Amino acid sequence: xxxxxxxxxxxxxxxxxxxxxxxxxxxxxxxxxxxxxxxxxxxxxxxxxxxxxxxxxxxxxxxxxxxxxxxxxxxxxxxxxxxxxxxxxxxxxxxxxxxxxxxxxxxxxxxxxxxxxxxxxxxxxxxxxxxxxxxxxxxxxxxxxxxxxxxxxxxxxxxxxxxxxxxxxxxxxxxxxxxxxxxxxxxxxxxxxxxxxxxxxxxxxxxxxxxxxxxxxxxxxxxxxxxxxxxxxxxxxxxxxxxxxxxxxxxxxxxxxxxxxxxxxxxx
Amino acid sequence: xxxxxxxxxxxxxxxxxxxxxxxxxxxxxxxxxxxxxxxxxxxxxxxxxxxxxxxxxxxxxxxxxxxxxxxxxxxxxxxxxxxxxx
Numbered sequence: 001x002x003x004x005x006x007x008x009x010x011x012x013x014x015x016x017x018x019x020x021x022x023x024x025x026x027x028x029x030x031x032x033x034x035x036x037x038x039x040x041x042x043x044x045x046x047x048x049x050x051x052x053x054x055x056x057x058x059x060x061x062x063x064x065x066x067x068x069x070x071x072x073x074x075x076x077x078x079x080x081x082x083x084x085x086x087x088x089x090x091x092x093x094x095x096x097x098x099x100x101x102x103x104x105x106x107x108x109x110x111x112x113x114x115x116x117x118x119x120x121x122x123x124x125x126x127x128x129x130x131x132x133x134x135x136x137x138x139x140x141x142x143x144x145x146x147x148x149x150x151x152x153x154x155x156x157x158x159x160x161x162x163x164x165x166x167x168x169x170x171x172x173x174x175x176x177x178x179x180x181x182x183x184x185x186x187x188x189x190x191x192x193x194x195x196x197x198x199x200x201x202x203x204x205x206x207x208x209x210x211x212x213x214x215x216x217x218x219x220x221x222x223x224x225x226x227x228x229x230x231x232x233x234x235x236x237x238x239x240x241x242x243x244x245x246x247x248x249x250x251x252x253x254x255x256x257x258x259x260x261x262x263x264x265x266x267x268x
Numbered sequence: 269x270x271x272x273x274x275x276x277x278x279x280x281x282x283x284x285x286x287x288x289x290x291x292x293x294x295x296x297x298x299x300x301x302x303x304x305x306x307x308x309x310x311x312x313x314x315x316x317x318x319x320x321x322x323x324x325x326x327x328x329x330x331x332x333x334x335x336x337x338x339x340x341x342x343x344x345x346x347x348x349x350x351x352x353x354x
Contacts, residue, residue, distance in 0.1 A: 042281030132279035188308035211279040
């Protein structure tokens with residue numbers, strides 16, 4: 001009996017240390033949440049502003065012949081920017097992203113986030129410490145390659161932050177540019193001309209999209225981790241309760257047996 | 269002097285969102301200033317100094333890393349990849 005209580009005690013101890021770990025990770029995630037949300041809001045705002053400019057430009061007839069507006073045809077080369085987390089233990093966050101990417105076998109992949117980089121065997125790029133300058137450099141390079149026809153469409157696979165509880169993986173196709181439906185013709189003056197501005201605006205647009213997606217994904221990652229750690233903590237607590245009950249029963253059993261033995265011995 | 273709504277936005281958030289009198293930046297065709305009542309206008313902005321006059325007495329300068337300037341009837345937006353107050 002004493003062997004049984006010992007193993008139970010050990011198990012309780014190990015589950016307890018898991019509980020501590022999940023609690024700590026949950027706390028770290030909550031403290032990062034606020035900052036991540038602010039960064040996400042900033043990124044979204046910039047994205048919206050750049051989107052406005054690009055909408056204006058794509059509505060102009062002169063820009064239709066721009067290399068950035070050529071139509072995508074089936075069978076063209078696809079490139080995907082895949083944004084995943086730096087760390088695991090965030091529920092299905094990373095797995096959901098990779099599942100979305102699986103539908104595009106032939107796509108060339110540009111990973112952001114340590115997990116994605118490890119998976120696709122590329123140089124490590126952090127998604128938590130991803131700066132606007134990094135995005136701009138990447139966007140410029142991609143724009144040049146796209147204009148040269150090295151690939152035919154570009155998508156960003158990232159996670160949409162819907163609320164603390166829900167985050168969904170999503171693909172946004174950013175290149176080629178599409179004419180927006182709600183674009184109205186403006187009487188704005190373009191200096192020097194529409195096409196030159198479009199050429200300058202596209203890298204800005206792309207880097208704005210990348211930054212905003214990275215920020216949104218990071219906020220999703222933190223939220224997903226918090227939720228995962230919350231439920232892991234709950235499960236650990238439940239397990240401890242069950243083990244504690246079993247331990248008490250075993251302990252009580254051992255005492256009863258000992259008394260029975262003593263009484264039996266005294267009776268002789 | 270009349271003022272107009274000026275928003276300066278970077279990927280890390282908006283750095284300026286207030287009324288201004290004059291904005292001076294380097295456009296593709298040379299330096300330009302935007303005042304209230306400017307016609308709708310879009311231009312690319314080169315990296316360099318940028319000057320914002322909030323009123324006749326107060327003026328701010330900053331270094332910007334290139335971007336796009338959009339002047340619309342209700343507001344003026346300067347989008348730039350990099351922005352730092354001097």
